[in-house]
Amino acid sequence: MAVIDATGRPPAAAGAVPRPVRSRDPQDHDVPTGREEAWRFTPLRRLRGLPTGPEADGLVTVTVTAPDGVAVERLDAADARIGRVLIPADRIAAFATARAGGATAVTIPAEASLSEPVIVRLHGEGPQGAAGAASAAGVAYGHLVIEAGPFSSATVVLDHTGSATYAGNVEVYVGHGASLTVISLQDWDAGTVHLGAHAFSVGRDAKLRSFTVTLGGELVRLNPTVDYRGPGGDAELNGVFFTDAGQHQEHRLLVTHQARSCRSRVTYKGALRGESAHAVWIGDVLIGADAVDTDTYELNRNLVLTDGARADSVPNLEILTGEVVGAGHASATGRFDDEALFYLQSRGIPPTEARRLVVHGFFAEVIDRIDIPELRDRIMTSVAARLGESELAEAIAEAEAAEAAEAAEAAEAAEAAEAAEAAEAAGAAAGAGAGAGAGAGA
Amino acid sequence: MTTAVSTLEIRNLHVSVETEEGPREILRGVDLTVRKGETHAIMGPNGSGKSTLSYSIAGHPKYTVTNGSITLDGEDVLTMGVDARARAGIFLAMQYPVEIPGVSVSNFLRSSATAVRGEAPKLRTWVKEVKASMEALEMDPAFAERGVNEGFSGGEKKRHEILQMALLKPKIAVLDETDSGLDVDALRIVSGGIEAVRAKGETGILLITHYTRILRYIKPEFVHVMAAGRIVDSGGPELAAVLEDGGYDRYVKGGGAAVSLGGGAAAVAPAGAGAAS
Incomplete structure (x- = not known):
C-alpha cells in the first residue's frame, strides 16, 4: 500500500468522507444552517433564498450548438434518463432538478468521433420584471443530461455567462470505452449566484477529462462528483479559479472509487486577490473495500496575491482497502x-x-x-x-x-503583381485568339 | 576620463543582511571599477562576500547597502529598482537560477528582451537571433518551450543564464559562480558563450568564482581577491596562478589584510579606480 501524503496528514479514518442523504425530493434534505460540514464555508445569507426553493422568476437560456449526429433533446420531468447519474445530495441540488421541470439532453452516439466540440451556452438574462436592473438577477433552475455513447470521443463545453441566480445540475455519463472531455466555464457577470451539482459517471475503460474554470460571479459553489460503473475507468478533474475581491468560489469534489482498477487525478489551481476574496476547495476521495488497484492523487494549489483574501483547502482521503497502486493528496496555499x-x-x-x-x-x-x-x-x-x-x-x-x-x-x-501578370498574359492570349478569329473570318 | 565608456564604479560599499541576531555586515568597504570590454575575476573563499557583492549590484531586496555607492556611467544604481538596473545595462547570471513553472523560456526571453531594449524585437530577426545563440551554446531547440529553469540540469541552467546574457547584451555582466557545478564539457560550452560575449568588447564582465578552473578558458585582465568583505588583493592573471598554488589561506589567516604578492599586482585596481574618477 502506497500512501503518499504531501500534507503530512495520515489518511482520514473511516467516516471522514461524508455520506449525505441522496434523494430527488427536496423535502428529504434539511435546510442548511451553516453548521453542517458541507455548508460551513458557504455564506448562506448570500444564496438569495435558494435553500427554500423559490419559484423561478428569472431566466437562463440554454443554446446548444452541436455537430451532426449529436442528439439534442428536451426531456420532460418524468423521463427516465434524468437521475441515472445524479441523485441530489443537498436541498438546492434537489430543487434544481425538481424546479427545472425537465432537462436538456445532449447525446453523443456510440462510436462517434466528434471533430468539433458541442457548445452549450447557458446565459443568465439578468434581472427580470418590473423591479428592473436594481434588483438581483431572478432565480432560475436548470438540468443538463450529457451522455457519451460507448466508444465515442467528444468534447462538451458548458459556457456560463450573463447574470443569474441559478441552481443548475449537470449529469454526465461516459459510456464504456468512451472518451469525453467536459469543460465548464463559469464566466458569469458580477452579481451572479450559481450553485450546481456536476455528477460524472465513468463507464468501464472510459476516460473522462473535466475542466472546471470559475472566473466570474459573486458566489459560485459547485459539487463535482465522480463514480465508476466498471473497472478501468479514468477520471481527470482539472480546475482553475480566480477569486477576486468580494467573490466566494467553492469547489467541493467527491471521487468515489468503488470499482477496481480505476484511476483519478484531481488538479485544482486558484489565485485569490482583494479584500474578502474567499476560495474553498474540498477534495474528498473515498476508496471502497472492493476498489483494489486504485490509483488516485489530488492536488490543490492556491496563490494568494494580496492581503485580505482567504483560501480554505481541505483534502480528505478515506481508504478501505490496502491494495491500491497509489493514493495521495497535496494541498498548499502560498504567496508569490x-x-x-x-x-x-x-x-x-x-x-x-x-x-x-x-x-x-x-x-x-x-x-x-x-x-x-x-x-x-x-x-x-x-x-x-x-x-x-x-x-x-x-x-x-x-x-x-x-x-x-x-x-x-x-x-x-x-499576389496583385502575379494577378496583373496573369491578366496580362490572358489578355495577350485573348488578343491573339481574337486576331486569329478575325483572320479566319476574313 | 572623458570618453563615454560604460563604467561600473563601486566605492566603499558596505552591505548588511538581516539575521535573527540583527543586521550583520558582510561587505565592509568594497572598491572596484569595471569598464566596458574589461574582464575582472573576483576570487575568494566561501563567506568572503562574493555573492553578496553580486546580489547587491543587482539589487536583491535581502541586502541593505549601509554605506558607499554604485554608479553606472555616473548614474546612481542604488536608487534604481531591480528591473531598472537591468534596463540600465546590468546583468546578473545567478549561481542558483530560480524555477518559474509554466513560463516558457521563449516567452521569458522575449519579455525580457522587450523590457531591456525598450521595444519588442522583430519576430523574424528575433527567432534567428535566439536560434543562433542557442546553437552556439549547444542547446536543443526544444529547450525554448520548457518552463524557465523547470527541471533543468545544473549545466542547462548555466547555459540558459549565458544565453540571456548573449541576448540582452548588457553593459556590465556579473557572473556569480557560473562555473560551479559544471562538468568539463558544460564548463567548456559555458566558457565559450562567455568568451563570445566578451569578444564583442561591448560588455564589462565581473566573473565571480571560487575556483581557478574557469580561468583556463577565460583569461581576465584583472584578478581580485576578496576576503572578509573587502578586496584584499588585486593583480593581473598571474595572481590566479598564485592562488591556484597557494589557495586562500594567507588571506583568511591574515584577518582580511592585504598581503603583497609581489609583481606590483596590488596597484592595478587602485590605478584603474583613479583613472575612472
Missing part, C-alpha cells in the same frame, strides 16, 4: 515566490509584469491541457484582465500585429 519575482525583475521585467508572468505560469499547467485554443486564450485573457494592463504583452502583440500586417501587405502586393 520572491526569488522568482527577483529573477524576472533582474531581467528588466517590471514588478507588475513579473507577477503577471508568475500567475500566468501558475495557471498554464492546467489551462494548457485544454485542447481548444480559443477557449484557452479566452481564459488566459480573462485572467490577464484581472491582473491589469500588460505593457510588455501589448508591446509584443503590437509589434507582431504590425509585422503580420506588413507581411500580409507584401503578400498581397506579390
Whole structure:
C-alpha cells in the first residue's frame, strides 16, 4: 500500500468522507444552517433564498450548438434518463432538478468521433420584471443530461455567462470505452449566484477529462462528483479559479472509487486577490473495500496575491482497502515566490509584469491541457484582465500585429503583381485568339 | 576620463543582511571599477562576500547597502529598482537560477528582451537571433518551450543564464559562480558563450568564482581577491596562478589584510579606480 501524503496528514479514518442523504425530493434534505460540514464555508445569507426553493422568476437560456449526429433533446420531468447519474445530495441540488421541470439532453452516439466540440451556452438574462436592473438577477433552475455513447470521443463545453441566480445540475455519463472531455466555464457577470451539482459517471475503460474554470460571479459553489460503473475507468478533474475581491468560489469534489482498477487525478489551481476574496476547495476521495488497484492523487494549489483574501483547502482521503497502486493528496496555499519575482525583475521585467508572468505560469499547467485554443486564450485573457494592463504583452502583440500586417501587405502586393501578370498574359492570349478569329473570318 | 565608456564604479560599499541576531555586515568597504570590454575575476573563499557583492549590484531586496555607492556611467544604481538596473545595462547570471513553472523560456526571453531594449524585437530577426545563440551554446531547440529553469540540469541552467546574457547584451555582466557545478564539457560550452560575449568588447564582465578552473578558458585582465568583505588583493592573471598554488589561506589567516604578492599586482585596481574618477 502506497500512501503518499504531501500534507503530512495520515489518511482520514473511516467516516471522514461524508455520506449525505441522496434523494430527488427536496423535502428529504434539511435546510442548511451553516453548521453542517458541507455548508460551513458557504455564506448562506448570500444564496438569495435558494435553500427554500423559490419559484423561478428569472431566466437562463440554454443554446446548444452541436455537430451532426449529436442528439439534442428536451426531456420532460418524468423521463427516465434524468437521475441515472445524479441523485441530489443537498436541498438546492434537489430543487434544481425538481424546479427545472425537465432537462436538456445532449447525446453523443456510440462510436462517434466528434471533430468539433458541442457548445452549450447557458446565459443568465439578468434581472427580470418590473423591479428592473436594481434588483438581483431572478432565480432560475436548470438540468443538463450529457451522455457519451460507448466508444465515442467528444468534447462538451458548458459556457456560463450573463447574470443569474441559478441552481443548475449537470449529469454526465461516459459510456464504456468512451472518451469525453467536459469543460465548464463559469464566466458569469458580477452579481451572479450559481450553485450546481456536476455528477460524472465513468463507464468501464472510459476516460473522462473535466475542466472546471470559475472566473466570474459573486458566489459560485459547485459539487463535482465522480463514480465508476466498471473497472478501468479514468477520471481527470482539472480546475482553475480566480477569486477576486468580494467573490466566494467553492469547489467541493467527491471521487468515489468503488470499482477496481480505476484511476483519478484531481488538479485544482486558484489565485485569490482583494479584500474578502474567499476560495474553498474540498477534495474528498473515498476508496471502497472492493476498489483494489486504485490509483488516485489530488492536488490543490492556491496563490494568494494580496492581503485580505482567504483560501480554505481541505483534502480528505478515506481508504478501505490496502491494495491500491497509489493514493495521495497535496494541498498548499502560498504567496508569490520572491526569488522568482527577483529573477524576472533582474531581467528588466517590471514588478507588475513579473507577477503577471508568475500567475500566468501558475495557471498554464492546467489551462494548457485544454485542447481548444480559443477557449484557452479566452481564459488566459480573462485572467490577464484581472491582473491589469500588460505593457510588455501589448508591446509584443503590437509589434507582431504590425509585422503580420506588413507581411500580409507584401503578400498581397506579390499576389496583385502575379494577378496583373496573369491578366496580362490572358489578355495577350485573348488578343491573339481574337486576331486569329478575325483572320479566319476574313 | 572623458570618453563615454560604460563604467561600473563601486566605492566603499558596505552591505548588511538581516539575521535573527540583527543586521550583520558582510561587505565592509568594497572598491572596484569595471569598464566596458574589461574582464575582472573576483576570487575568494566561501563567506568572503562574493555573492553578496553580486546580489547587491543587482539589487536583491535581502541586502541593505549601509554605506558607499554604485554608479553606472555616473548614474546612481542604488536608487534604481531591480528591473531598472537591468534596463540600465546590468546583468546578473545567478549561481542558483530560480524555477518559474509554466513560463516558457521563449516567452521569458522575449519579455525580457522587450523590457531591456525598450521595444519588442522583430519576430523574424528575433527567432534567428535566439536560434543562433542557442546553437552556439549547444542547446536543443526544444529547450525554448520548457518552463524557465523547470527541471533543468545544473549545466542547462548555466547555459540558459549565458544565453540571456548573449541576448540582452548588457553593459556590465556579473557572473556569480557560473562555473560551479559544471562538468568539463558544460564548463567548456559555458566558457565559450562567455568568451563570445566578451569578444564583442561591448560588455564589462565581473566573473565571480571560487575556483581557478574557469580561468583556463577565460583569461581576465584583472584578478581580485576578496576576503572578509573587502578586496584584499588585486593583480593581473598571474595572481590566479598564485592562488591556484597557494589557495586562500594567507588571506583568511591574515584577518582580511592585504598581503603583497609581489609583481606590483596590488596597484592595478587602485590605478584603474583613479583613472575612472
